[in-house]
Amino acid sequence: MLNCIGSNRIGSKRIGFIARAAVLAAIATAGAAHATDITGAGSTFVYPVLAKWSAAYSEKTGNRVNYQSIGSGAGIAQIKAGTLDFGASDKPLAADELKQSGLGQFPLVIGGIVPVANVEGVRAGQLKLDGATLARIFLGEISNWNDPAIAALNSGLKLPNARITVVHRSDGSGTTFNFTNYLSKISPTWKAKAGEGTAVNWPSGIGGKGNEGVAAFVKQIRGSIGYVEYAYALQNGMAYAQLKNAAGQYVQPDAQSFAAAADTADWSRAQDFNLIMTNAPGEQAWPITATTWAILYEQPKDAQRSKTAFDFFKWSLENGQTQAQSLDYVPLPKSLVERIESYWQTQFEQ
Amino acid sequence: MNSAGQLAIGLDAERVDRRFSGDRAFRWLAGGCAALVALALLGAATSMAWGAHEAFATFGWRFLISTDWDPVDHRFGALVPAIGTVVSSGIALLIAVPVSFGIALFLTEVAPAWLRQPVASAIELLAGIPSIIYGMWGLFVFVPFMAAHVDPWIDAHLGKLPGIGMFFSGPPLGLGMFTAGIVLAIMVIPFVTSVMREVFLTVPNRLKESAYALGATTWEVAWHIVLPYTRQAVIGGVFLGLGRALGETMAVTFVLGNAHELSVSLLMPGNSIAAAIANEFTEADSSIYRSSLIALGFLLFLLTFIVLAIARLMLRRIERNRGPA
Numbered sequence: 001m002l003n004c005i006g007s008n009r010i011g012s013k014r015i016g017f018i019a020r021a022a023v024l025a026a027i028a029t030a031g032a033a034h035a036t037d038i039t040g041a042g043s044t045f046v047y048p049v050l051a052k053w054s055a056a057y058s059e060k061t062g063n064r065v066n067y068q069s070i071g072s073g074a075g076i077a078q079i080k081a082g083t084l085d086f087g088a089s090d091k092p093l094a095a096d097e098l099k100q101s102g103l104g105q106f107p108l109v110i111g112g113i114v115p116v117a118n119v120e121g122v123r124a125g126q127l128k129l130d131g132a133t134l135a136r137i138f139l140g141e142i143s144n145w146n147d148p149a150i151a152a153l154n155s156g157l158k159l160p161n162a163r164i165t166v167v168h169r170s171d172g173s174g175t176t177f178n179f180t181n182y183l184s185k186i187s188p189t190w191k192a193k194a195g196e197g198t199a200v201n202w203p204s205g206i207g208g209k210g211n212e213g214v215a216a217f218v219k220q221i222r223g224s225i226g227y228v229e230y231a232y233a234l235q236n237g238m239a240y241a242q243l244k245n246a247a248g249q250y251v252q253p254d255a256q257s258f259a260a261a262a263d264t265a266d267w268s269r270a271q272d273f274n275l276i277m278t279n280a281p282g283e284q285a286w287p288i289t290a291t292t293w294a295i296l297y298e299q300p301k302d303a304q305r306s307k308t309a310f311d312f313f314k315w316s317l318e319n320g321q322t323q324a325q326s327l328d329y330v331p332l333p334k335s336l337v338e339r340i341e342s343y344w345q346t347q348f349e350q
Numbered sequence: 351m352n353s354a355g356q357l358a359i360g361l362d363a364e365r366v367d368r369r370f371s372g373d374r375a376f377r378w379l380a381g382g383c384a385a386l387v388a389l390a391l392l393g394a395a396t397s398m399a400w401g402a403h404e405a406f407a408t409f410g411w412r413f414l415i416s417t418d419w420d421p422v423d424h425r426f427g428a429l430v431p432a433i434g435t436v437v438s439s440g441i442a443l444l445i446a447v448p449v450s451f452g453i454a455l456f457l458t459e460v461a462p463a464w465l466r467q468p469v470a471s472a473i474e475l476l477a478g479i480p481s482i483i484y485g486m487w488g489l490f491v492f493v494p495f496m497a498a499h500v501d502p503w504i505d506a507h508l509g510k511l512p513g514i515g516m517f518f519s520g521p522p523l524g525l526g527m528f529t530a531g532i533v534l535a536i537m538v539i540p541f542v543t544s545v546m547r548e549v550f551l552t553v554p555n556r557l558k559e560s561a562y563a564l565g566a567t568t569w570e571v572a573w574h575i576v577l578p579y580t581r582q583a584v585i586g587g588v589f590l591g592l593g594r595a596l597g598e599t600m601a602v603t604f605v606l607g608n609a610h611e612l613s614v615s616l617l618m619p620g621n622s623i624a625a626a627i628a629n630e631f632t633e634a635d636s637s638i639y640r641s642s643l644i645a646l647g648f649l650l651f652l653l654t655f656i657v658l659a660i661a662r663l664m665l666r667r668i669e670r671n672r673g674p675a
Contacts, residue, residue, distance in 0.1 A: 070632060071632030071633050072633065073632060073633040073634060073635040074632050074633075076635075163521055165521065165523065170603065170608030170625075170629045170630075171629040171630060171632065171633065172421070172629075172630050172632060172633020172634065172635070173633060194422065195422035195423070196422065197421055197422045197635075198421075198633040198635060199421040199630055199633060200420070200421060200422050201418075201419060201420035201421065201422060201423070201610070202609070202610070205609065206523065206525055206607040206608065206609050206619040207607065207608030207609055207619075207621075207629070208608070209603055209604065209608070209629060213489070213604070216489055216490065217525070220493060220494050220497065220524065221497065221523055221524070
C-alpha cells in the first residue's frame with residue numbers, strides 16, 4: 001500500500017515534469033517559427049550549388065532552404081501548381097508564359113557544357129572542334145576520327161583510324177537543351193533533323209543516364225564522344241575539347257571563358273532574362289555556356305516565405321562565390337547581379 | 351462434413367452461432383483482401399488508359415508500329431521500346447531457364463546435404479540485391495568486359511555467318527540487347543531457381559527411388575520423373591521470372607544503350623519500355639509527350655497480361671494432352 005502511494009507520487013511528479021517539458025518544447029517551437037523554411041524544386045544542374053548555399057545560408061540566418069532536384073520540367077509544373085516557394089529551370093520561360101502564370105525569373109549561376117572524347121593519344125584540351133564539325137559528328141555524318149574535316153582543325157594532332165561512337169543523354173535534361181540549342185544555332189541541318197530540347201530525336205549514338213552515365217560510357221567506349229557538365233569532365237579526368245567560338249577563337253573551357261560568355265551576352269535586351277548564352281559573341285567566350293533560372297511568384301501567397309526566398313537569393317548571388325567556385329560553377333558577373341536586383345524591385349511584390 | 355456435424359452437436363447453440371458469425375467475418379475479411387488486389391489492378395489499368403488516351407487519340411494504332419520518337423516535333427511511337435523489352439526479356443529467359451533448372455537440380459538431387467542450404471541461401475540473397483546495383487555492376491564491370499572480350503568474338507565468328515550474321519554483327523560497344531539480356535538473366539535466376547527448388551523438393555521419394563531402382567541415371571530421373579511431376583509449378587516460376595524481366599527498369603537502362611533506333615543486331619543498343627519511361631518522365635514537358643510515356647506503360651501492362659494469358663493457355667493444352675490424371 002505504502003509502496004503504491006509512493007509510486008503514485010513519483011508518477012505524478014513525472015507527469016508534472018513531462019508537462020513542463022511539453023510547455024518548454026512548445027515555446028521552443030514557437031521560437032523556431034521565426035525562422036522560415038522555404039521549399040524549392042527543379043533543375044538537377046543547379047542542385048549541388050543550391051545545397052551548399054542553403055547550408056551556409058541557414059547557418060547564418062537559421063532559415064532553411066529545402067531544395068529537391070526533380071528536374072526542370074517538374075520544377076516548372078510544381079511552381080505553376082503553387083506548391084513551391086521557388087522553382088528552378090535550365091530552360092527559361094517565355095515572357096508571355098511567365099505573365100500568364102504571374103511568375104518572374106532570373107539566372108542563378110553559370111556552368112559550362114563541354115564535349116568530351118575518348119580518342120587514343122588525345123589528352124584533355126588538345127582536340128579542337130568547331131560547331132559545324134561537332135554538329136556533323138552528332139548527326140552521324142562524320143563517323144571516323146581520321147575524317148578530313150576533323151584533321152583540318154587539328155593540324156598538330158595525330159588522329160587514329162577509329163569509329164566514332166556518339167554518346168548523348170538518355171534522360172531529358174537542361175544539359176541536352178543547351179547543347180542542342182548551340183548545335184541548332186550553328187547548323188541548319190541539325191536544326192531541321194533534330195532541333196533543340198531537353199530531349200531530342202537523336203540521329204545517332206547511344207544514351208547514358210545522367211552526366212555520370214554519359215561520362216561512364218565515354219570513358220569505356222574507345223572512339224566515343226559525348227557532352228557533360230564541366231565539373232564532371234574535371235572530376236573524371238576526361239579529355240574535353242577546345243571549341244571555336246562565335247568570334248572565331250579557339251577557347252578552352254574554364255571559369256574565365258564561361259564568365260566571358262555571361263559578360264558578353266546581351267542581357268539588356270533580354271526580357272525576363274530570357275536569353276540562352278550559347279554561341280556568345282565575346283572573344284574569350286565559351287560557346288556552350290549555360291545558366292539556371294530561379295522562378296518565383298510576382299505576387300506571393302505567403303509574404304514571409306517569399307521575403308525569405310529573396311533574402312536567400314540575394315545572399316547567394318552576393319556572397320556565394322566561394323561555394324560556387326568550389327564546385328566548378330561560375331558566379332554571375334557583378335553587372336548581371338545588379339541587373340537582377342533591379343529586376344526584383346520592378347517585377348516582384350516584396 | 352461429417353466431422354463438422356459431430357463437432358456442432360457438442361457445442362451449445364450460442365457458441366455455434368458466434369462461431370459462424372466469426373467465420374462470416376473472416377470470410378469477408380479475406381474476400382476484402384482479394385478485392386483490394388482486383389481494385390488496385392483495375393485502378394492502375396484505368397488510370398493508365400486515361401493518361402494514355404491523348405496519345406492513342408493523336409497517333410491511333412500507328413502508335414504501336416511507329417519507330418518515331420521525336421520530343422521536339424511531338425511524334426511518338428512504341429515499336430522500338432516494345433521490341434527492346436520483348437527481345438531483352440526473351441534473351442534473359444533463354445539463359446535463365448536452363449541455368450536455373452541446373453541449379454535447382456544440383457541443389458535437390460546432386461549436391462551433398464551440407465552444401466544444399468548454404469547455396470540455397472546464397473541464391474535467395476541474390477534476389478534481395480536492389481536492381482540499381484545490378485545496373486551499376488553492369489555499367490562499370492560487365493559492359494567493359496563484354497566490349498573487350500565477348501562482343502568482338504561474336505562479331506568475328508557469328509557476325510560473318512550467312513543468314514543469321516546480321517543478328518550478331520556490330521561494333522564492340524559492350525552495350526546493347528545481348529548485354530541487357532545477360533544482366534536480366536542474372537537478376538531473374540534467383541527467382542526461377544527458388545521456385546524450381548521448392549517444387550522439386552515436393553516430388554515423392556518413392557517415385558524417384560523407383561526410377562533409380564530401375565537403373566535410371568540422375569538426368570533421366572530429372573527429365574522423366576521430376577520435371578513432369580512439377581511441370582505446372584515450374585512454368586509458373588518461369589513466368590514469374592519473365593514478369594520481372596519485362597518490368598525491370600534500372601538495370602536495363604544502364605546497359606541497353608537507350609537508343610531509339612530499331613536494329614536487328616543483338617550487339618546494337620536499343621531501348622525498353624520501362625527504361626524509356628524512367629529516363630524521360632521527369633522532363634516530359636508537353637502533355638502529348640507525357641501521354642505517350644503513359645501509353646508505353648499501358649502497353650507494358652497489356653504485354654504482361656498477354657504473356658500470362660499465353661502461359662495459362664499453354665498449361666491447359668499440356669494438361670489436356672496429358673489426359674486426366
